[in-house]
Amino acid sequence: MDLRNRPRRLRGDGVRGLVSETSLAPSDLIAPVFVDATTDERVPIESMPGHERVPVDEAVARVEEVRETGVEAVMLFGIPTEKDAEGSRAWAGDGIVQEATRRVTAETDAYVVTDVCMCEYTEHGHCGLLAEGAREGEGLTVDNDATLPALERIAVSHARAGADMVAPSGMMDGMVAAIREALDEDGHDEVPIMSYAAKYESAFYGPFRDAADGAPSFGDRRHYQMDPANRREAMREVSLDVEQGADVLMVKPALPYLDVVADVRREFDHPVAAYNVSGEYAMLHAAAEKGWLDLEAVAHESLLSIKRAGADLILTYFAEDVARSLS
Secondary structure (H helix, E strand, O other): OOOOOOHHHHHHHHHHHHOOOOOOOHEEEEEEEEEEEOOOOOEEEOOOOEEEEEEHHHHHHHHHHHHOOOOOEEEEEEEEEOOOOHHHHOOOOOOOHHHHHHHHHOOOOOOOEEEEOOOOOOOOOOOOOOOOOOOOOOOOOOHHHHHHHHHHHHHHHHHHHHOOOOEHHHHHHHHHHHHHHHHOOOOOOOEEEEEEEEEOOHHHHHHHHHHHHOOOOOOOOOHHHHHHOOOHHHHHHHEEEEEEEEOOOEEOOOHHHHHHHHHHHHHHOOOOOEEOHHHHHHHHHHHHHHHHHHHHHHHHHHHHHHHHOOEEEEEEEOHHHHHHOOO
């Protein structure tokens, strides 16, 4: 055979790394941290092996554990002491995320991103104020426009507590514009917004709802999260958030939506984030426990695929484990 082109020439041990197209570093990763106001000790999350809820007194220690692996950024999620129909503990000055943020930013060098949503704080588990007739299954579930002032208050309260970045995840129309205006008016024009710009109504969120105690008490979230069948709609959603002032664009989940991650990377010059969600994490752990997969290898390959698709930042429960393997 006379083959001029032999791709295998560049797969030898000495050259393989030199021509590798995609690299993964701890600085690409964001580690989720769950802070629980209802407990005085760390509580393992059964459906997410290796993760736990921590009391606010342990928040700094937990973040320091993340930092020791080389991961520089965390996203804080909170479980409040009490819930109500409006989710009012979400914007309380002494709320769990607010207090954790103050401590973490004062005592560590971590870059702190905060989750701006209401599902953990509402007694009904939805991501906003309920629309009339929602419980009876009439019309839409959440009143979009009535929810925007609540999201403004949450974001401002997080910024006042010292958050480096806020991340609205409720998929409300106009949420980025509302939050941007509220932050600017309160003197936080330097705080960026990482918008969950294309968040799908996915079956991969189950373990997170266990971790954050945020499952809907009725119905589902199809009225405000995207249809998994839709790809073109994602570009419209992302474009609207760009127009409204989003600084970073999030796609959630990651692995089942790598085509969307690639589309966003191609069409927009903003930093792109992808959320490697709890179900993606849990299913790999379950397969590894059966001996069917090498967990370290598939975790690394999964994150590499997300990066290859175009994500600049990856929010993942594998952050610490993969960062250790990279060091």
